[in-house]
Amino acid sequence: QRQKRKSLVPRETQVKSVELFSHLPQFDHKPLEKSFQSLLFSGLHPEVVKLGQAYANLSISGANARCLAMLAIFKLVIEDYNTPPGKVLTRDLTNHINIIIQFLIDCRPLAVTMGNAIRFFKTKIGAIHPSTPDMEAKKFLVDEIDQFIQDKILDASNVIADVASAKIQDGDVVLTYAFSTSVLRTLQAAHERGTRFRVIVIDSRPHFEGKKLVQRLCFMGVSCTYAYITSLAYILPQVTTVFLGAASALANGTVVSRVGTAAVAATANAFNIPVVVCCETYKFSHRVQLDAITHNELGDPDALCEVKNRPDVNDLRNWNDLQNLRLLNLRYDAVQDKYITMIATEVGMIPASSVPVILREYNTGPSLL
Amino acid sequence: DIQVPFVVEQFKQFAAAPDANEVVATIQALTEVLRKSRATTTMGVQADLDTASSELIKGKESSISIKSGCELFKRFITRMFRDAQDFEECKAKLIHRGERFKKSTVISRLKIVNHAKPFITDDCTILVHGYSRVVLAVLHNAVSNNKRFKVVVTESRPDEAGIRMVKALDDMGVPTVFISDSAVAHYLANEVDVVFVGAEAVVENGGIVNKIGTYQISIIANTFNKPFYVAAESYKFTRIYPLNQKDIPYMGTKSLVEVNSLPSSTEVWNAGSDFTPP
Numbered sequence: 001q002r003q004k005r006k007s008l009v010p011r012e013t014q015v016k017s018v019e020l021f022s023h024l025p026q027f028d029h030k031p032l033e034k035s036f037q038s039l040l041f042s043g044l045h046p047e048v049v050k051l052g053q054a055y056a057n058l059s060i061s062g063a064n065a066r067c068l069a070m071l072a073i074f075k076l077v078i079e080d081y082n083t084p085p086g087k088v089l090t091r092d093l094t095n096h097i098n099i100i101i102q103f104l105i106d107c108r109p110l111a112v113t114m115g116n117a118i119r120f121f122k123t124k125i126g127a128i129h130p131s132t133p134d135m136e137a138k139k140f141l142v143d144e145i146d147q148f149i150q151d152k153i154l155d156a157s158n159v160i161a162d163v164a165s166a167k168i169q170d171g172d173v174v175l176t177y178a179f180s181t182s183v184l185r186t187l188q189a190a191h192e193r194g195t196r197f198r199v200i201v202i203d204s205r206p207h208f209e210g211k212k213l214v215q216r217l218c219f220m221g222v223s224c225t226y227a228y229i230t231s232l233a234y235i236l237p238q239v240t241t242v243f244l245g246a247a248s249a250l251a252n253g254t255v256v257s258r259v260g261t262a263a264v265a266a267t268a269n270a271f272n273i274p275v276v277v278c279c280e281t282y283k284f285s286h287r288v289q290l291d292a293i294t295h296n297e298l299g300d301p302d303a304l305c306e307v308k309n310r311p312d313v314n315d316l317r318n319w320n321d322l323q324n325l326r327l328l329n330l331r332y333d334a335v336q337d338k339y340i341t342m343i344a345t346e347v348g349m350i351p352a353s354s355v356p357v358i359l360r361e362y363n364t365g366p367s368l369l
Numbered sequence: 370d371i372q373v374p375f376v377v378e379q380f381k382q383f384a385a386a387p388d389a390n391e392v393v394a395t396i397q398a399l400t401e402v403l404r405k406s407r408a409t410t411t412m413g414v415q416a417d418l419d420t421a422s423s424e425l426i427k428g429k430e431s432s433i434s435i436k437s438g439c440e441l442f443k444r445f446i447t448r449m450f451r452d453a454q455d456f457e458e459c460k461a462k463l464i465h466r467g468e469r470f471k472k473s474t475v476i477s478r479l480k481i482v483n484h485a486k487p488f489i490t491d492d493c494t495i496l497v498h499g500y501s502r503v504v505l506a507v508l509h510n511a512v513s514n515n516k517r518f519k520v521v522v523t524e525s526r527p528d529e530a531g532i533r534m535v536k537a538l539d540d541m542g543v544p545t546v547f548i549s550d551s552a553v554a555h556y557l558a559n560e561v562d563v564v565f566v567g568a569e570a571v572v573e574n575g576g577i578v579n580k581i582g583t584y585q586i587s588i589i590a591n592t593f594n595k596p597f598y599v600a601a602e603s604y605k606f607t608r609i610y611p612l613n614q615k616d617i618p619y620m621g622t623k624s625l626v627e628v629n630s631l632p633s634s635t636e637v638w639n640a641g642s643d644f645t646p647p
Contacts (some may be wrong), residue, residue: 167612241612274612341612343572349610350647351574 002249007273017131018326020293027329029074029296047076048100052107059307063247063283064153064181066115070104071145074121078141088130089137097214109297112248112256112285120148125322152282156346157185158294160278164188164243164344167276170241172197175268177229180245182278183289184216186344187243191222198222200239204260204342205231206329229260242268244335246279246343251359253352255279259330262292265339274341277352281345292334300326376402378422380435392604395425395438395469400467403446403460411450418443424545433570433618434576437607442467445620477602478503482510485565488598489516496521496553499580500530500630501567503600507535508565512541521546521561523553525580527639550582554589564590568601573610577601578617584643611644 017026051073054060060069077100079136085090101118104110108171124144128137128325160182168174168190174197176183187199203210210226217224227235242264248256255261255277265275289295304327305316337352346357381403383394402421409415422439449457449463485507489495495518498502511518525531531547538545548556557564564586568577575601577583590597611617619640641642 167616272613276612318419342610348608 005023012201016320016326020257021296021298021328021330023294024296024298027300033284043104044100045077045080047074047117048103052103054144055104055108061207061209062179063111063113063245064157064280065282066111067117067282068149068153070114070119071121071149073100075145078138081138082197083134083226087109087201089132089134090128092127093126097122097125098216112261112287112311113283116282116285117148117241119271121145132220136250148282152280156280156282157182158189160280160344163183163349164276165193165195165276166222166344168195168197169240170196172199173200173238175200175202175235175239175242175264175273175347176213177202177210177244177261177264178207179213180203180278182280183243183245184213186278187217187222188220191220198225198291200225200227200229200235200266202229202232202235202260206299206306209258229263232264236271237274238272239268239271242273242275243275244275246277246283247332248283248285249279249343249352250287250289251356252290252333252356254289254351255335255337255343256289256292256295256332259292259333262335262339264335265335269339275339277335277340277343279343279345279359281347281362284362286359289334292332295332297331299329299331304329374424375405380425390474391432391434392438392441393511395435396467396470396604398425398441399439399442400464400470403467404464409456411456414450415443415446418446418611433607433609434605436609437570437605440608441604474602477604478506481600481602482506485541485598486514487512488563488596489518490562491517494519494521494560496523496557496561496564496586496618497534498523498564498566498583498586499525500533500537501600503602504565504568505534505541507600508538508543509541512543517545519544521548521556523582523586524549525582526550530580553586557586557589557593557595561595563595564597566597566599568599568605569642570609571599571601571606571607572629572644576611578611578642579645581640581643584614584645587645616646617642617644 051060051069054069055066060066074097077096078093079095082092083092097118101110104114121141121144124141127198128140132140164186168187172195174187176187176199190197199217201210201214201217201224214224214226225235244255244257244261244265246255246257250256257277268275287295301319305314305319307313314326316325319327340352342349343352343355345358350358376398380394380398383389383397384391386394399418399421402417403414406414406417408417423456425435425439443453445466446463481503489507489511495508497520508518508520520538521539522531522534522545524547526535535545535547535608545562566577566579566583566586568579572578587597589594609617
């Protein structure tokens with residue numbers, strides 16, 4: 001029986017929850033702000049607390065960004081770490097890291113990328129011989145993390161960009177949704193090749209992540225159109241290919257991504273438009289999911305009531321008092337494998353059904369993950 | 370470099386042989402390059418082969434079979450050299466293997482024919498499209514096993530593939546029916562039990578590239594819940610991954626119409642192959 005880890009951030013009692021999603025951790029932002037001060041004094045590295053805050057208020061968001069930030073913090077923690085006398089580095093450091101991870105989970109549930117990176121990191125800690133001096137052990141761990149970042153995230157992104165940008169031809173109209181670093185890299189690679197294409201960015205509330213993408217693309221000189229998700233069916237007839245990012249790819253070929261992605265993929269499918277998902281292999285997970293209900297993350301319901309710079313739009317401000325009203329702000333979406341034409345990974349272009357094959361290779365190959 | 374036109378010459382020679390397949394001819398041509406190569410290191414040999422491959426691919430208007438043949442040979446070489454110790458011994462082994470490749474294709478065809486046996490039942494009606502030697506081998510084997518069946522052959526315009534198929538089947542003594550390409554749905558609905566086709570290439574997501582018209586027939590067969598079987602050797606597997614019909618290299622075919630029967634300003638679309646997704 002797994003012992004439930006003691007939560008570092010005390011949670012208040014249940015706010016109104018939607019029944020279908022009552023099995024998921026409910027969103028509860030306020031306790032975090034209250035307890036930040038006490039956490040700083042409890043011995044948690046201040047950078048860790050800052051990171052937790054950044055996760056909670058979504059200033060660091062996205063599978064790659066969150067993982068990179070977490071690994072940077074791990075490196076910092078390792079550098080500042082010294083094995084206390086009488087203790088073994090492997091066990092003590094692992095305990096230390098576990099506390100940090102628990103805190104990060106309390107701020108915001110782990111992304112699959114973070115989970116995979118943590119598993120990798122713990123394996124590396126476990127591989128250290130007890131007699132290794134601290135300096136050497138720390139250098140080893142920092143090097144391993146750097147190697148992981150370089151191979152699995154940065155280089156992988158470049159390979160995916162090469163692979164996927166080959167599928168963009170002159171005259172193409174590419175549609176994408178929200179903001180994905182892999183898709184951005186791919187479009188950049190295609191642009192650098194000299195391909196003439198234009199991009200339509202679809203965006204949605206409450207976060208409008210697509211605006212970031214449009215900014216970056218325009219800066220590169222790619223011609224862009226920006227549209228809201230409700231106009232999807234109107235826009236799609238002009239589109240030749242759809243490129244989507246992923247938060248993770250599951251063992252049954254389902255791709256988990258920002259909420260709204262499934263709508264884009266399904267509609268594109270109805271118009272017979274190929275859907276390409278750009279996904280690094282470190283995002284692959286053994287989990288199997290048939291829908292977006294069993295596993296998901298609940299965001300801030302208040303975000304649905306507010307519109308930035310529009311204080312006059314406040315009809316829902318009393319939603320909490322209305323007995324029959326629940327607000328649901330889901331963060332993730334599950335795209336079924338039948339809607340995905342191809343997943344571009346750093347090991348090549350694969351159909352969604354081949355995700356378990358890659359996972360199996362990683363399990364048997366000692367040098368991978 | 371004298372080897373550059375040499376490989377294209379060799380390829381043409383091998384491809385001109387009766388019953389030749391482009392993938393096999395590519396591998397045979399590359400074996401000859403390997404034999405003639407004066408390189409003494411792995412890197413040298415690979416460089417020679419890379420030059421030869423790009424000449425082949427450049428020459429023949431990006432045929433999928435040629436590309437996949439080159440990739441297959443390259444992978445083969447890399448693996449052999451990685452595992453081997455002595456360069457000369459390895460090179461000799463590779464040349465020997467390359468020469469035997471053509472023979473091994475006969476064996477692969479026999480294996481396919483064996484696997485396909487249970488799918489042809491007595492009194493079944495089989496629809497075929499395009500001219501495929503693998504399918505012919507399968508049907509020939511069925512005849513030798515005294516199975517009774519009838520074959521419906523599509524015209525497979527515009528390059529008379531259907532007519533060649535009918536002639537070959539007639540030589541085997543199989544009752545054949547010749548239909549036009551547009552009549553496929555009409556006959557598949559009731560008369561035909563199963564569809565057999567070959568493949569020019571098998572692509573990475575499990576789909577196939579084959580004679581134009583294959584995709585249509587597969588959709589119709591799917592609608593009527595008739596089994597659609599593809600017989601293809603494993604050397605036809607390639608690493609291309611088409612997203613849609615446009616994404617395969619364009620391979621034109623014999624002219625679609627008589628030269629003067631259309632107004633001169635008419636565009637004629639005449640793709641030779643289409644892509645059937647899994």
